[in-house]
Amino acid sequence: MTWETVIGLEVHVQLATKSKLFSATSTAFGSEPNTQASAIDLAMPGTLPVANEEPFRYAIMFGLAIGAEIGKESVFERKNYFYPDLPKGYQTTQLAKPIVGAGEVEITLEDGSTKSIRIHHAHLEEDAGKSMHEDFHGMSGIDLNRAGTPLIEIVSEPDLRSAEEAVAFAKKLHSLVTSLGICDGEMSQGSMRFDVNISVHKPGTPFGTRTETKNLNSFKFMEEAIEMEVDRQIEELESGGVIDQETRLYDGDKRTAKTMRKKADENDYRYFPCPDLLPVVFDDAYVDAIKAAMPELPEARAARFKEEYQLSDYDADILSADAATSAYFEQLVKTSNDAKQSANWIMGELSAKLNAEEKSIKDSPVTAEQLGGVISRTQDGTISSKIAKQVFEALWDGKGTSADEIIESQGLKQVSDTGALEKMADEVIANSAKQVENYRNADPDKRPKMLGYFVGQIMKASKGQANPQAINKILIEKLNALL
């Protein structure tokens, strides 16, 4: 019998609030170290937490999206441990009474099948700061800008059976939280981070001992880490060894994993209710008001895309997955009036370029309005699809503010004027005696293929601006007249 993999995920989602969970300090990413660390964030003596309402609203939105019971009374507790990125010496989090109870998330796999993954609960907590390991005379530097940023930690049941399922689940959560607008989804900035619990067992026997690989911040790293850990566990068990319950670290750049600490060394966190904060209570009306104002979720959006824009299942799923892509797509359709072309551009040229430069669609240098202009000009024959790519590149590089401006300034307008094209065709024919001779002597079936040379010459002479259909028509007429 083969081994079965059992995976559970703990997902940390940074909430896109303006201020921190317990202080009125900005959560903006990328500021100078410790410039967004107030007296409260630094745990200065005598300072006290003041809870922000927005993270609760966001957490409730997530809870409603996964059909979970909302914790009408949630309680913050202190999780005690010492670490330099944790200024108070405890993390304020929720344990016994979380804001979001049990729920479910449906995932779709490559083969089109679906599976329901149970969520154990999701709780609100504060993020820690960051340790910089660059050398400061053998010391580490601590930046507490991130300390206190609100997180929801989503804890799944061990319902995932492969790396593929785990990644599909993680992507689904990404899609959900970005569609809800509660997280910016910027993986490279740590906006979503995954802890993966992995074990293997033979089906029909109890689950094996699990290990936890912490702090994975990309889908790719998560997939690699799971595959590597599953292989390690199977190898260990098949060679008669045992799996130790431990916490592991995966280094995505080096593609290596190592033990961080063994279960026996685990901290005793000494949770207890935080006496600086009282229970947070919401009534039904509060939750109902949030429910009434919920944004469109990915499934509903995919269905609407298929219906409204006649997209294929595949295109609709991809374009509806995250809120930023969906918004870009809909804006693009509005300006281009061509859903299919819009989909092709986003999934083709645009995403290739974004990936290459590690940019997210929100930060795309080419706006939906600009790209819409490119598509429109292709549609109306002003430019060819080849030139369209050139215009897109120019927009990307900031060489103009609109497709029209670039077409104009770079003289990229397609030549469809028959008089001008006939003149070019005459010149090419006059200068290509040998090719004309070959054409005339060729078998009629092979002639259309031989047309390519003449078209190429005209495109070259017109710097690509000649309308290919028009050239074809003119060339056939002129060459056939010479037969």
Added chain:
Amino acid sequence: MDSSEIQKLANLAMIEIDDSQVSEVAARISDVLALVDQLQAADTDNVTPMAHPLDTVQRLRSDEVNEPNRREAFQAIAPESENGLYLVPKVIDAG
């Protein structure tokens, strides 16, 4: 409460206790635990723990930023800082 238990607690609480003082500390803590063990006699069946004297719910604030950057003032009282970062002996494990 023996010496090894005291050292375990001291590790959790990150407090250095000199070996020569451990037995004295253990004795005093045992005195305190003997006092608090009187609690065990109380009948607390079906009594809800009271974590807080205020029997009310949390007030929440609106999501606004109004804390200015005061790094200079805060780091003026830091034991060791450089380039805006607080310095500590090298942190080995992340997370």
Added chain:
Amino acid sequence: MHRQSISELAQSLRDKKFSSVELTQHYLDRIKRIDPQLNSYVTVTEEIALAQAKIADERLASGDSNPLCGIPIAHKDIFCTEGVRTSCGSKMLDNFVPPYNATVVENYLDAGAVMLGKVNMDEFAMGSSNETSYYGPVKNPWDTRCVPGGSSGGSAASVAAMLAAGATATDTGGSIRQPASHCGLTGIKPTYGRASRYGMIAFASSLDQAGVLTRSAKDAAIMMNSLISFDQKDSTSVDVAKEDYLQNLETSVEGITIGVPKEYFGDGLKIETAALVQEAIDQYEKMGAKIKEISLPHSSLAVPAYYVIAPAECSANLSRFDGVRYGYRCENPKDLEDLYKRSRGEAFGEEVKRRILVGTYALSAGYFDAYYNKAQQVRRLIKQDFDEAFKDVDVIMGPTCTSPAFKFDSKGSDPVAMYLEDIYTIATNLAGLPGLSIPCGLVDNKPVGLQIIGPAFAEGKLLNIAHQFQLATDFHTLTAPDLD
């Protein structure tokens, strides 16, 4: 002029008998001369005091009506003061100069009060004798061989020796009322949530409450008017209407019902103390109050419950003192763990370490239910005892302490002997209720305190009842021997 009450000083300033600068200078001179015998001040802020006095004089000249304007007071060194070292009685914060003010400090600044300095206390407010301070013990002005009580020992000694007209203080298990009792003062701990805890260095967050120490109930009412405020920066600050504590001081006590718990007159109480407390209660009866014996059946469990809950909360509250962002850092730490362990091991005193360890134990895996949860269940039983009692009585009266101030080093090595000092005061902190202590006589020339406990938010009533007693008796006018 230091013998005048706050209300008298306020009148004298307005009558231009002296200026706030003169008054402040007078207090500063007294501190310089007398405090070396008492050690009540950790930091004297002479320049700031005189500058504030000057501003107060300007405010007085333009008709400021706040009775605290220009009055020199002292702050317990647990309240953060911007630009002024705030030590909390600990080596850990010996170098800590906060870049912010506690809300309580702000409130007194707004009132125009003058800060003479920061007064001594047990380290992190953990103690009942002021012997745990890094800055050495404070002596009781009534008998310098004795403790002033704690943890607000510096607040009490400075006011009793008339080195400040009044002082701020904090009370987690009796730290205002017990020193008030030992130093012959009026001391009030308001209802939990009444005074802001922002900028007040936390010992046990669900028990800590700021209050004041003064030489009379009327002075206390004046100080309370500025102390109490609703504060958005403290999530446990209660948003109830502010009241003028001077308003109802003159109301008669006739017809009120005073509950006297039989458990507060048990074995540990000294006969002489019991007699004075009984006489005070008899006085109230003479003034028209009804006396009713009541029972608070879980009283004996208050100290055990407290010594689980307070250490548990403090074990987490004091984790921020790690040598990274402020405060003491050990020399040449060899690694991160060494930095933590030695910084905390070297800078915390024995009692603080002991409580952190007890709290760590009570919260640790396997003990949480037996200790922490059990203590919080007992806490509810104690609260229910009070709820039950207040159905029949308006206030509760009894002794503040078992006996008058004791001599230094007299409690031996067992911390529990010291813990029992707060046997009558701790329950009110657990229940979050207001409590007050007023002097009711002397035993061996040392003051004894009468404790008055009220239902939540009844601090106005407590001050009224205390003031009525002080109109009829003169115990509060007795002062410590002149040390000048």
